[in-house]
Structure formats: C-alpha cells, structure tokens
Amino acid sequence: MTFDFSTPRPRRAPTRLTSARLIAALLSLAVASHAVAQDDVAPAADNPLNLPTDVKIFGKYDPYVRKANAIVNGFIITDTDVDQRLNLVLAANSQTTPSADETAQLRLQVLRNLIDETLEIQEAKANDITVDRDAIDQTFARVATQFKQTPDQFTAFLKSKNTSAASMKRQIEGELAWQRVLGRKVEPFVSVGDDEVKGVISRLKASKGAKEYHVGEIFVSATPETDAQVHANVDRVFEQLKKGGSFVAYARQYSEASTAAVGGDLGWVRAEQLPQPIAGMVTDMQPGQVSAPIAVPGGYSIIAVSDQRQVLTADPRDATLSLKQMAIAFPKGTAQATAVPRVSAFADATHKMAGCGAVKDVAARFDAAVVENDDVRIRDLPVALQQQIAQLSIGQATNPFGSVEDGIRVLVVCGRDDPEEARAPSFDAIYNQMTEQRVNLRARRYLRDLRRDAVIEYR
Template sequence: MKREFRARTAVAALLALSATLSGAIPAGAQQPAGGQSALTASQRQAAALQLPEITVMGTVDPNVRKANAIVNGDIITDTDVDHRLGLVMIANGGKVSEEERNVLRLQVLRNLIDEKLQIQEAASHEVTIPEAEVEQAYGRVAANFRQDRAAFEKFLIDGGSSPSSIKQQIRAELAWSRLLRRRVEPFINVGDDEVQAIIQKLEASKGQDEFRVGEIFLSAPPELQAQVMQDASRIVEQVRAGASFVAYARQFSESSSAQLGGDLGWIRAEQLSPALQGVVASLPKGGVSDPVAVPGGVTIVALVDKRQVLSADPASAILSLKQLTIPLKQGISEAEARKFAASIQEKTRNMGGCGRAEAVAKEIGAEVVSNDQLRLGDLPPQLQQILGQMTVGAATPPFGSAEDGLRVLVLCGRDDPKASAGTPSFDQVYGQLNDQRVNSAARRYLRDLRRDAVIDYR
C-alpha cells in the first residue's frame, strides 16, 4: 500500500528559519600583518577591471520595491524576500549578523524561485489549492504558536514578516505535494521481492543495535559535489558549535524527513545506504557525522539514541518520584553545605518511602513536588545511574547547588519498558522504499524545472 508523499509543512519551515548557512566570514578572523585588511575575491576582481571612479546620476529610493527576480514571467520582489527573511529574524530574536543576512538572503531567494516553479508546474497540470485550504493550514500554524490569528498576524508584522509570506509557502508545499502524488508516485515501483529481502536482513539482525537517526540530505550533481560538500561541512561546524540540527534539517534538507526535523525514527543499520551504515554505528549518542557522499548528493547524520533490537530499553522506564527541595542559606560555604547535606541524607535515607515524604519534608523544611510520568532517560546521566539501581521507596543522596538548594528524589514506583518492536511489517518497509524513490524522483523533477526555467534577475 503506497503512502502519501508529504512536503515540508509550513510550521516546520517557519521554525527552521532559525538555521543559517553563515560561516562565509568567520567571527574573529585575523587581519593580515601591518593592520591592513586583505582584499576579498570580489574586490580583487573589481580591481582587475580597472574601473574609473563613478558618479551616481540618479537617486536611490529604498521605498521603491523593484523586482528581484522574474521566474517564467512571475515576479519575486524585494518585499517577498524581506518578509521571508523576517521569519529568520523572528526565529533568532533579531540576532542575525549582517554577513549572515547576506548569505541567508540568497538562500531565501533560491527557495522562493523553487516555490514559483513548483506552483507554476502544478498549475500547468490543473493542480490548484483552494484558499480555504491554505487558510486552514495557516490557522494550524498560528495554533502551534499558541496565538489566535489576529495576535499571530501582529507577531509576524512586528517581526518584519507577513501572513502572506507564510501562506505562499503553504500554497507551494500543498501544490507540489499534490502534483507528486498525481504525476510521480503512481509510477514508482517497489517489488515484493525487494521488501522481503529487506525484512529477511532485519530478522537476521535481532539482538543487534538499532538507532534513532536524524539526517540532512543535500542533492549534488557530480559537477557540484565539491561545493555541496563544503556547504555540508559548514552545517556540521554550526551544529557541533551548538546550532539546532533539527532547524538545519527543516530548512535545508531535501529529503521528505525534513518536515520532521530530519528524524528517521528507529531504524537498523541495514535500512540505511551502505555508505552510512558504518558511520551511524560508530557515532556516539548525540554525535553528528562529517558529510558523507551518497548517490545523488551528500548526507549528514546525527545519532539521537541507540538501543538493542527486541530488548527492553532501561532508559524508557517511567518513574514515579517525589522531589524534596531544601533551600540553602545565602553565602553558605562549601564545607557548611556538605555538612548540611550529610544531615539531610541521614534523615532521608531510611524515611520509609514516599508515604512519609511530606512528614520528613516538614521536619527538614523542604518543599515536595510529585511527578508520576518521568522517563529515566530524560534525567542527567548521574541520576540515571543512581535511580536505575534504586529500589522502590529509596531516596537519592542530596544534590544541587547554592542557588537552587539541595534536592532529594524518592522513588515511589517504576514501570519497566517492554521489549522494542519486532521486525517492521511488509507495509512499513514498502512505505519506506516508496518514499525514498519518490524523494529521488521529486528532486530530479525540480532539477529539470530549474534547468528549463527562464529567470531574469533585476
């Protein structure tokens, strides 16, 4: 059974605009000796032209909006680019350098050109999106920001964007998705023997590792492979420096997983491209790979989590806890804090379980907070190790800081996880293969549209 191909959602695209491919001018770059700035490549080229000094004869009015590009007769104005760029400023809280704005402006223009091509191609095949459907999707975007439509509109305008910019993105996504379902997906073939071969490989891997993987895929024809590899390296640098992998995936990845922030879910290594299997297996949890050349482009992968196939994942245990928080007096010394913590541990070590937590808390001047749905894997590693070995009714040693006070966790109950899911069904494997081939065909389709387009830059 074929699954519906889904383009990136407007919500994903909006949230993703916080990611940028800056790095063209690294912060803190050193100047040459002698205090003189090095000429940029463009400055050297301009100098080589030996241009005379010029006098501008006309006037420049920033309030006049000229066409930035004309795509097969459809205009993209500076306003269109500014409003889409405004979404970036919103997502970054205005913290975007001038260099980053220049780099991102080019990326935004390329995205807008692609949107025009997608809408035009859809219209040529009588695929149109009713305004009511666009408005409904726009309402869902506003709801994701927990605002009504009026408040969300003001939020966008104050940030330098506009509702029309998001609606245009929604319209392009819906039109392209519908066009692919009509003209691409019906011609994708996945053989039963292919599906069965993958299932057999998966069954043979029982007891081995499976991985929660994120991906960023950038398409690259052979002649542009080196350039795309450099772009991918910039993304890796930014993510390793603390940028959001999810945001970069949503904005720049050309895979259908982009709408999910690049999340591929839980997969076995055998389900990945051969070039990626060893890379994922060698990554530490939370690690991001170097760019990897794969058929059709370049991929970056991130290892979100790891577990054993058909084995219970201890980190998925759901804990029921009571937390006792005891404030520390201002200016307390480390020695005094350790002495106080020892006295608290003595009183909570044999407190008799959660049933006496409130009574003990009153005795030591603590505040009690309960949490019955806390996943063990969401706790800091040190607490995971302690709580993972504790019996119900036991209490952790005190921990905390001078600012936050001391805390003690009492384990009230624990729901251990079941074994992970077995081999994917025939339909699940079929759907994954189908999506991969639709993605590949969609990239070729858009590449051909770009190649044949008449684009006039102004």
C-alpha cells in the first residue's frame, strides 16, 4: 500500500458519517439484501447464509494488518507499523527480554517516535523536499553491510525477527528527510562567529591536560503535564540498558535529539561544554558506564561515557601495535579441570619464549593457531586487556585469556608505534561542532512546534 504525502500541512480531518446518515446507509443495505434474497433460492438448513461452495476471495488477506493506531494529519499509523518497529528495537536488544509492562511502555514510545517521524516526513514534503528511493536503498545497504549481509539477506533476517525492511526503510526516510529539512530551514540561519571559535581554541590550549569524554546521549522531552510519565518511561529505558541493552539502538529509537540518527553520539567533549546537570555526572563516570536519567531543561537525558582522555595530551592507548595471536582449542565438552594443566603449560611457555621469533615453535608445541595483525590500536582492544598490554615490551606476551568453550588465547607484542603529541582540533572541526549543537537546539523546538500544530487522532 502506498500513501500520498504530497498534501501540505495542516490537513483537514477526514469526513465522518453522522449517526443519522450511518443508520440510513445500513437500512439501504438491508433493503437491497432483502430484495436479492427474494429472487434467490431459499437457504438450506445446513447453510443458513446461503454461501457458495466455491468461494473466490478478491484481494490479498493479511492477518497482520490491523486497525489504525493513530492518524497524523491524515496519514495512518497502524498496529502493524508499531509492532514491526517495536520488534526492530527488540531485535537490536536480543540479549534482554523486557517484561509485559516494559514492552507496553516501549510500544507507547515507539508510537510517539512514529508520529514524530511522520511529522518530519510531512514537513519535508510540505517544503518540496524529497528523499528518492535510491538514497534510502543505499543507506539500507550500508546498514546491511554492518551486519555483514547483503540487502536481500538482511531483509530475510528482519523478517525472521517479525519486522520488515519496509519498517527500517521508513525510519531511514524519516532521518534523511529531517536532515534535509534542517539543512534548508535551520542550518542557514545558525551562525557561529570566528571569534567564538578562536575563543574555544584558546580555552582548549589553556586547559591542556584536562579530561575530555566521549559521550552519548538519549534525550526525551517533557512538559510539566507529561513529566511524571516521561520520567517513568526513561527509567524503564535505563533499566533495559543496565541489563545489557544497546545504547545506540535505544538512542536511535527514543532520543529526540538530532544525534539520534548517529546513535546519540555527541563526540569528544569537555565537562564544561555540557549543561551543568550532565557535566557534574560525566566527571564521576568511568568508560562503559551509563547514567541514571538526569533532569535537564526541557526533559530528561541518559548519558553514556564510552571513553575518556586528556586534552591535547598524547594517550598511550593510541599507540599502534603489531601483534601475533596464538589460540589453542579444546574438544567440545572438555571439563575446566581437564584444561587447566594445558593452559598452565601454555602460559609458562609464552612467558619464557624469546620474542616473536619463537611464536612459531611455541605454537607448534601446543597445536595453536597463529594470526598476525600489524595495525591494532591499544584503544581498540577489550578494556580488560588495554592496561596489561600497554605495559608490555616488544616480545612479551599477555596472560592467557578466553574460555575452554571458545579457546584460550595469548597476544604477543611484536612492534609498537607510539602516538604523536596531540594537537588542538582544527578551526573547522570546532566550528562544525558548535554549529551542530545550535542546530540540535533549534531542531528540538522545530519538532515541538510541528507536534503542537498537528492534527493527531488516536484510535
């Protein structure tokens, strides 16, 4: 089914039958049915409806297409749309299983997101901004590539999760349409002065050595009337994140900030660049932590800190390593106690070996597989390994890690290129970041106004 988005906002509410007209229509239908019955053979006792034995169905019946859930300026959002988008969220967080109450709350949030998405697409159409199918398909193909699948394979995967490629493409269309609306209606009217940028650069140089953080944000707006409900909703999202839910996936689905399209990523920021309630929280967080909901002007934010570093200071974790990995495997069903002696001997041999040149001989003794990689940053390794491997000299090996089921591994450092002294971000990088922050603020207001002026009917 296709829908026409070309009619500009606001749309007139659809015409409804009054009670009198509805009754008249039903009476006319009854009279017509009675007239036909007089001409036909009387129904048999075992077939009171006089139905034909050879029934021919016109049109395709789809049991998953149900009643409208909401009508936004004339555009219908069905239960099917909500279910498929909800399943998309659940598929991205398959390691957690929300309760029935949590699922109901997630469903409400998904409906709100679909309404916003529809308003964004309609606003693009009203401003003669179109998103062609090729752009949508190309973005869909890039997403499929992230899953190491072709578009057809990814479509089948989505179907297996009780969602659809159409649902994801609709979300992609909304994101692209909104980006283009902001590019035409907001960004040209946002200005950042050269003096402002130079001031930031000066402050960066003055704060050399201070900490900065790689931050992600989920922002949900609230009014005094909706504050309690919104707070309860973001609390539920936080509980899912604590259980292992994907922050990026939840940011894409629930965040009302313009960074939702990139999984809520705010990039590298210093605490003083953030609103005070968030700044105070970020400085106390460690990489990998997610904050409880924070009350901010206009709503609530959930903050994630994925990393931290010092301003304009070389970070040892940016060193590039040349590594050799040795991995030993165990037959399926091997008990932990049975594997311990072999693992201990493997650890002893790797600690005593004379540099990377001995890797081949040690691997042969333990029937270990060897893999080489000459371009690995310490920062990109698992957090549990970073500190240990940063302290190793060339030729030394880590302690064994892994599991009996997945194999026991050791990394050997065969080369290291230490990072250069960090430099201040370029004028253009700072200018772009400041522009994005101001566009983000105006985008929130823009969407708020669209909601206020929309004709939304809930069914």
